[in-house]
Amino acid sequence: MNHHVPGFQELEEECSILDSSGFSRPKRLLPTGEEDIMELLWRNGQVVVQRSTKRGGEIEVPAEHLTVRGIRSTAEEQHLFMQEDEMASWLQYPIDDSSFDRDLYADLMDSAAPPPPPPPFQAPVTAIAPPRSVPEIRPHPAPSPPIALQAQKPEFSPRFQNFVHFSRHPCRQSIEPISKPLATVARESTVVESNETPAVGRESRTSLVDFRTQTNTDRGAAALNAPGTSAGKLAAGTYELTVSSSPGGSGSSFSASRKPHRQTRKRTPAGERKRKIREADDNECRSEENDYEEDETKRQGHLLTASSSKRSRAAEVHNLSERRRRDRINEKMKALQQLIPRCNKTDKASMLDEAIEYLKSLQLQVQMMSSMGCGMVPVMYPGMQRFMPAMGMGMGMGMGMGMDMGMNRPMLPYPSMQLPGSGQPNQASPAPHMGAGFHIPTFHLPPVLPVPDSSRIQAVSSMADPMLNSLVSPDPNQPRMPNFVYPYQQFPAGLQQASQLPLPQNQAAAQPNTSKQTGNMENQPSAGRK
Amino acid sequence: MSSRRSRSRQSGVTRISDDQMADLVYKLQQLLPEIRHRRSDKVSAAKILQETCNYIRNLHREVDNLSGRLAELLESTDGESAEAAVIRSLLV
Numbered sequence: 001m002n003h004h005v006p007g008f009q010e011l012e013e014e015c016s017i018l019d020s021s022g023f024s025r026p027k028r029l030l031p032t033g034e035e036d037i038m039e040l041l042w043r044n045g046q047v048v049v050q051r052s053t054k055r056g057g058e059i060e061v062p063a064e065h066l067t068v069r070g071i072r073s074t075a076e077e078q079h080l081f082m083q084e085d086e087m088a089s090w091l092q093y094p095i096d097d098s099s100f101d102r103d104l105y106a107d108l109m110d111s112a113a114p115p116p117p118p119p120p121f122q123a124p125v126t127a128i129a130p131p132r133s134v135p136e137i138r139p140h141p142a143p144s145p146p147i148a149l150q151a152q153k154p155e156f157s158p159r160f161q162n163f164v165h166f167s168r169h170p171c172r173q174s175i176e177p178i179s180k181p182l183a184t185v186a187r188e189s190t191v192v193e194s195n196e197t198p199a200v201g202r203e204s205r206t207s208l209v210d211f212r213t214q215t216n217t218d219r220g221a222a223a224l225n226a227p228g229t230s231a232g233k234l235a236a237g238t239y240e241l242t243v244s245s246s247p248g249g250s251g252s253s254f255s256a257s258r259k260p261h262r263q264t265r266k267r268t269p270a271g272e273r274k275r276k277i278r279e280a281d282d283n284e285c286r287s288e289e290n291d292y293e294e295d296e297t298k299r300q301g302h303l304l305t306a307s308s309s310k311r312s313r314a315a316e317v318h319n320l321s322e323r324r325r326r327d328r329i330n331e332k333m334k335a336l337q338q339l340i341p342r343c344n345k346t347d348k349a350s351m352l353d354e355a356i357e358y359l360k361s362l363q364l365q366v367q368m369m370s371s372m373g374c375g376m377v378p379v380m381y382p383g384m385q386r387f388m389p390a391m392g393m394g395m396g397m398g399m400g401m402g403m404d405m406g407m408n409r410p411m412l413p414y415p416s417m418q419l420p421g422s423g424q425p426n427q428a429s430p431a432p433h434m435g436a437g438f439h440i441p442t443f444h445l446p447p448v449l450p451v452p453d454s455s456r457i458q459a460v461s462s463m464a465d466p467m468l469n470s471l472v473s474p475d476p477n478q479p480r481m482p483n484f485v486y487p488y489q490q491f492p493a494g495l496q497q498a499s500q501l502p503l504p505q506n507q508a509a510a511q512p513n514t515s516k517q518t519g520n521m522e523n524q525p526s527a528g529r530k
Numbered sequence: 531m532s533s534r535r536s537r538s539r540q541s542g543v544t545r546i547s548d549d550q551m552a553d554l555v556y557k558l559q560q561l562l563p564e565i566r567h568r569r570s571d572k573v574s575a576a577k578i579l580q581e582t583c584n585y586i587r588n589l590h591r592e593v594d595n596l597s598g599r600l601a602e603l604l605e606s607t608d609g610e611s612a613e614a615a616v617i618r619s620l621l622v
Contacts, residue, residue: 325576332579339586352554355582359561362589369596 551575558582 041048337343337351340358345351555575562581 328576329579332576335583336579339583349550349554356557359586366589366592369600
């Protein structure tokens with residue numbers, strides 16, 4: 001037994017066995033050393049060996065011829081056994097598959113006339129001979145590469161038989177059983193399930209090619225796996241040959257890609273192969289297709305190295321995802337901007353700031369409105385002035401002052417800006433409001449008006465303080481609720497109280513400011529609102 | 531972060547630091563009722579923005595509802611009462 005690791009050349013040599021020239025020789029390695037790819041094609045109802053290098057010369061090798069040649073030699077019998085050994089390992093995995101293999105081997109073992117056309121698969125029962133051999137071989141599950149190589153040979157014969165059988169069955173189907181053991185080997189290399197099967201329909205590409213490609217390493221095990229599964233699948237009639245395989249179709253591309261594919265295959269780890277082989281069960285000729293697909297993917301990488309191409313692709317993907325994410329965020333920002341009234345900011349930060357304020361004011365407003373029934377008046381803190389209706393400006397100002405002073409700071413600019421503008425308001429305007437007492441708090445603001453903008457914040461706080469003080473002092477008996485509540489709480493309780501409050505406040509504070517500011521404040525929102 | 535700034539440059543937005551953005555987003559997150567409790571460090575900004583928009587729309591709707599109810603309430607009260615004034619003030 002030759003346990004040397006056959007190189008590609010050897011594989012090819014083996015494949016070349018199919019070559020007409022090699023028929024007479026033992027299926028073992030042929031020192032042809034040709035690099036051409038041998039394809040077992042199913043044409044015109046019989047197996048045809050087509051060599052890639054010699055396209056022009058399609059060698060039609062009758063199945064029988066092949067089988068006879070390859071198997072009869074006694075020397076080959078040993079090979080057969082060895083191959084059976086390999087096959088045994090294959091067979092071990094799937095039981096039902098083994099039946100098929102057994103059949104195949106049965107034919108081989110018998111060395112009888114070329115297996116009759118009748119589908120060997122259909123006669124799993126006939127696997128009598130093979131079982132004997134198989135069990136013998138079983139103990140040697142570890143197929144050596146040469147054995148694998150050799151095993152391929154005998155497989156050929158059964159395959160040929162199958163091919164004959166195929167004549168009756170659709171190419172696809174037929175291919176499966178045969179190429180499965182072979183294909184399994186091939187599948188190993190490529191993750192992609194060869195989609196060649198569809199193309200195979202036309203020409204059944206046996207897994208001979210698989211042999212060549214796969215046999216490099218311990219495909220035997222892989223192959224064994226394949227047959228079992230493939231056989232099972234075959235029995236199940238599942239022809240997912242091309243299910244997952246890329247639609248590529250294969251044929252010529254396959255052969256073209258074969259070489260590089262083969263090389264890549266070699267690199268594939270054995271484990272990976274096995275995994276792939278199982279997947280490839282459905283694809284008998286997938287090996288070729290795998291090659292094709294793998295080659296395709298590799299082609300992209302051929303420009304760069306495989307890893308670098310992957311990296312660049314990953315970077316591209318990352319960029320794309322990043323861009324998409326940013327677009328999404330921008331889009332949401334725009335939507336938010338639409339929702340915020342009178343938002344003329346363009347930069348994200350200020351826009352977000354406004355959004356935050358607006359959200360707070362909205363929350364406050366809703367809370368106030370919803371709690372109207374409780375006798376509490378909604379409070380709108382100064383910052384909300386922008387968003388509040390003109391009518392409620394005064395109230396809002398007053399109410400919101402004490403509510404969240406800390407929070408109001410950023411918002412102060414709003415009211416503050418208007419406050420200074422108010423200057424010395426005419427006191428007449430506030431008069432009507434004063435009656436309602438709404439502007440109690442606002443009265444306090446005016447004192448702050450004259451404060452320069454830089455000190456707005458301080459002014460606001462100071463504004464709030466006096467307001468709070470004023471609010472609290474007059475109504476000690478009132479619940480110490482947030483200041484903003486006070487002014488309104490007074491309303492139901494005693495409007496007069498409220499009205500009284502502003503009066504002294506007016507005197508104390510800059511009366512004109514109050515009226516003016518309220519007027520201004522109202523103007524502002526009204527301008528915006530109305 | 532420089533990348534972020536550069537990106538913002540590309541997007542035509544004035545440069546804002548990442549921290550600033552994070553802070554704003556965090557503030558928004560605090561305001562949002564649902565996400566506030568999620569406390570996950572990595573709540574995407576897009577999601578927060580989306581939630582904010584939804585929340586604002588909800589609040590708008592609520593304000594409308596409440597305004598309607600307040601209007602009804604206002605009608606029930608005397609037009610000159612303090613409550614009426616308050617209600618009117620509340621109404622947009």
